[in-house]
Amino acid sequence: MLELTWGCIEDAGYAPSQFAGSDTWFYIGVCNYDYKELLDKYREDIPRHFLSGTANAMIPNRVSYYYNLHGPSVSIDTACSSSLVAVHNAVKSIRLR
Secondary structure, eight states, rough: OOOOHHHHHHHHTTOOGGGGTTTOEEEEEEOOOOHHHHHHHHOOSOTTTHHHHHHHHHHHHHHHHHOOOOOOOOEEEGGGGHHHHHHHHHHHHHOOO
């Protein structure tokens, strides 16, 4: 996700460092557990950070931490409509603010 967000920021014409320390909100739609399921199936020893590394709620928090964003970081899981609901909530937040 860090690689994808970096590319999105650059494609929008910004440098990722421009957002450091800002009140930037981060919404993301997530609904996939493939990596967690693979680890569950094939790993005999569970790594210490297994839960925090595979929890969908941690994805936006890691992005916000990495870029030093000070706004809310929100993951939304509504199955197939996750990304659409995330965009809707982001636009709604912009309009209400």
